[in-house]
Amino acid sequence: MDSLSPEALRDLQLHANDVRQGIIRSLLAAGSGHPGGSLDMADIFTALYFHLMRHDPTNPDRPDRDRLLLSCGHIAPVRYAAMACAGYFPVEELLTLRRFGTRLQGHPERVSLPGLETTSGPLGEGLAQGTGMALGAKMDGADWRVYVVTSDGEHQCGLHWEAMMTAGKFKLDNLTCIVDRNVIQIDGSTEDVMPLEPFADKYRAFNWEVFECDGHDIAAFVDAVEKAKQVKGKPQVVIAHTVMGKGVSFMEGDYLWHGKPPKKDEAEQALRELSEARELIGAGR
Amino acid sequence: MASTTSANAASAAMHLVDYADLGAIKQVPTRNGFGEGLIEAGRRDEHVIAICADLSESTRMEGFKKAFPKRYIEIGVAEQMLVAMAAGLAATGKVPFIASYAMFNPGRSWEQVRTTMALNQTNVKIAGAHAGVSVGPDGATHQAVEDVAIMRVIPKMTVVVPCDSVQTKKATLAVAARWGPAYLRFARAESAVVTTEETPFELGVAQTFREGGDVAIVACGILVYNALVAADELAKDGIECRVVNNHTIKPMDEPAIVAAARDCGAVVTVEEHQVQGGMGSRVAEILAAQHPAPIEFIGMHDRFGQSGTPQELTEEYGMGVASIRAAVLRALGRKRARNGR
Ligand SMILES: Cc1ncc(C[n+]2csc(CCOP(=O)(O)OP(=O)(O)O)c2C)c(N)n1
Numbered sequence: 176m177d178s179l180s181p182e183a184l185r186d187l188q189l190h191a192n193d194v195r196q197g198i199i200r201s202l203l204a205a206g207s208g209h210p211g212g213s214l215d216m217a218d219i220f221t222a223l224y225f226h227l228m229r230h231d232p233t234n235p236d237r238p239d240r241d242r243l244l245l246s247c248g249h250i251a252p253v254r255y256a257a258m259a260c261a262g263y264f265p266v267e268e269l270l271t272l273r274r275f276g277t278r279l280q281g282h283p284e285r286v287s288l289p290g291l292e293t294t295s296g297p298l299g300e301g302l303a304q305g306t307g308m309a310l311g312a313k314m315d316g317a318d319w320r321v322y323v324v325t326s327d328g329e330h331q332c333g334l335h336w337e338a339m340m341t342a343g344k345f346k347l348d349n350l351t352c353i354v355d356r357n358v359i360q361i362d363g364s365t366e367d368v369m370p371l372e373p374f375a376d377k378y379r380a381f382n383w384e385v386f387e388c389d390g391h392d393i394a395a396f397v398d399a400v401e402k403a404k405q406v407k408g409k410p411q412v413v414i415a416h417t418v419m420g421k422g423v424s425f426m427e428g429d430y431l432w433h434g435k436p437p438k439k440d441e442a443e444q445a446l447r448e449l450s451e452a453r454e455l456i457g458a459g460r
Numbered sequence: 461m462a463s464t465t466s467a468n469a470a471s472a473a474m475h476l477v478d479y480a481d482l483g484a485i486k487q488v489p490t491r492n493g494f495g496e497g498l499i500e501a502g503r504r505d506e507h508v509i510a511i512c513a514d515l516s517e518s519t520r521m522e523g524f525k526k527a528f529p530k531r532y533i534e535i536g537v538a539e540q541m542l543v544a545m546a547a548g549l550a551a552t553g554k555v556p557f558i559a560s561y562a563m564f565n566p567g568r569s570w571e572q573v574r575t576t577m578a579l580n581q582t583n584v585k586i587a588g589a590h591a592g593v594s595v596g597p598d599g600a601t602h603q604a605v606e607d608v609a610i611m612r613v614i615p616k617m618t619v620v621v622p623c624d625s626v627q628t629k630k631a632t633l634a635v636a637a638r639w640g641p642a643y644l645r646f647a648r649a650e651s652a653v654v655t656t657e658e659t660p661f662e663l664g665v666a667q668t669f670r671e672g673g674d675v676a677i678v679a680c681g682i683l684v685y686n687a688l689v690a691a692d693e694l695a696k697d698g699i700e701c702r703v704v705n706n707h708t709i710k711p712m713d714e715p716a717i718v719a720a721a722r723d724c725g726a727v728v729t730v731e732e733h734q735v736q737g738g739m740g741s742r743v744a745e746i747l748a749a750q751h752p753a754p755i756e757f758i759g760m761h762d763r764f765g766q767s768g769t770p771q772e773l774t775e776e777y778g779m780g781v782a783s784i785r786a787a788v789l790r791a792l793g794r795k796r797a798r799n800g801r
């Protein structure tokens with residue numbers, strides 16, 4: 176695969192900015208939900224939906240699509256915003272997030288919205304289901320890939336490690352796990368609540384190939400995934416080092432924004448900051 | 461008129477607040493009562509410890525953590541570990557309270573609960589937060605509406621669903637004081653406080669909150685308030701309901717349930733839970749064996765929850781005041797048809 180051209184990179188950065196604005200708008204309308212992790216995964220969801228994945232917003236069930244599983248369902252707003260920007264549904268529908276009767280349930284429900292691969296929210300269950308899908312693809316000789324987005328906090332769930340062991344056993348090289356390593360969970364730093372380090376070594380010990388990158392450097396993330404795709408005989412993990420709330424100054428790095436929606440004035444400031452950032456990206460054109 | 465007076469007498473004997481006066485009603489989440497009760501339990505017994513799975517604020521364990529930092533353990537997002545480790549700690553004489561959302565504990569950890577807490581007989585207390593659809597916008601994945609069923613089916617387990625925050629505090633202290641595995645269920649949303657400090661509370665003893673002889677409404681949890689309001693509205697049409705606060709699901713107060721069916725001749729059960737396997741199912745089991753009577757069931761009828769406000773969801777799933785009134789009328793109709801009039 177070719178590396179990203181400067182123009183392609185700028186386009187992705189603009190899309191990521193749109194996704195962040197969509198997150199803020201939808202959470203303001205909802206009045207509840209999780210901005211921190213959603214914002215910090217905006218660059219990665221943009222890279223997946225706008226560059227890396229084989230998928231078709233007009234045909235979400237296309238059999239040979241790559242599968243993207245969101246294991247940490249609480250950051251649904253980033254997936255919804257990325258899907259809307261990519262053309263799965265009208266951007267305006269983002270304003271129905273978490274409301275009675277919406278397709279955009281507080282945590283993603285597969286049967287509610289086409290294009291979601293699983294129902295999630297209860298942590299730690301995504302990699303196990305992704306392992307099943309990747310194994311199914313192997314059994315059928317299919318060439319599509321499975322991407323599972325996980326949070327760092329959910330690495331405290333036993334089931335996740337059962338899945339890691341199993342994916343290693345079956346040498347699922349069509350499976351890539353992406354970790355939102357923001358070092359934050361609800362009660363504080365992951366390293367205080369239940370230390371995860373040495374994190375990369377744990378994956379290695381379970382027979383995974385490990386890649387690490389800055390989760391806000393889209394080119395570096397794309398590069399890591401492209402390399403992961405070349406790996407044979409092993410599942411791969413991309414540990415993306417992220418900053419909770421990335422893109423909104425007063426949310427960045429603060430665990431209190433894990434699950435607190437912005438108030439009106441906070442949302443306005445966030446959107447102002449994001450619009451200014453967008454101008455700068457555009458100016459680089 | 462006479463029956464309305466006796467309805468008020470029951471409420472006075474129970475030291476209830478004047479729940480008909482909307483202005484007098486305080487709205488407090490039941491989980492707050494758990495937080496207060498846990499601190500008090502910690503003061504009364506130094507063996508009481510608290511273990512949390514990355515939800516100390518929303519389960520209201522935070523206060524205990526501040527008051528007794530050395531007796532608070534954080535274990536991260538690991539609900540199976542939460543239960544099994546607590547069983548181990550209980551084996552050393554501790555009295556562990558363990559907290560997460562009901563969906564994950566006992567939802568995810570059920571087999572550990574059955575084996576390490578109940579079969580193994582350890583003194584562990586589960587605090588199940590965010591039960592019911594009143595969780596609201598988080599949606600179905602976070603709305604536990606099967607937890608009472610999976611807990612009441614386990615031998616040796618005590619299961620308590622208090623009606624408001626004041627009662628949740630008393631229930632917390634009661635399960636702390638009584639040896640044995642227990643499950644305490646509470647909710648996220650603000651809900652009406654109908655009891656007071658003076659209201660008695662005893663595990664396994666159902667409470668008559670309102671007297672009446674036409675239909676018995678047997679309710680638990682935060683919907684007890686809706687049951688009381690429905691009963692008052694029906695009284696205006698001359699229908700007098702007994703309202704029983706059936707807070708202990710296991711062991712259930714069988715004599716009180718049988719007496720309600722005998723005195724009233726028809727029963728409506730009200731719970732924020734699947735009607736299959738919940739509190740109402742236990743009422744039906746008791747009455748089928750001891751005193752068959754028409755029963756109508758208010759609760760979730762074999763559906764999952766969804767995103768929405770607590771009010772929208774309570775209405776959508778037929779647990780609002782109007783639905784309870786309609787169920788009472790159906791029960792009354794069946795009773796009259798049965799009695800041949
Ligand atoms: C099994 C399970 N237990 C508890 C929760 C409640 N919960 C939601 S998010 C979260 C942890 C947050 O940390 P992380 O997963 O790293 O997400 P971040 O805050 O970084 O977005 C918890 C405990 C859950 N969703 N699932």
Ligand SMILES: [Mg+2]
Nearest residue numbers: 327328359360
């Ligand atoms: Mg995190």
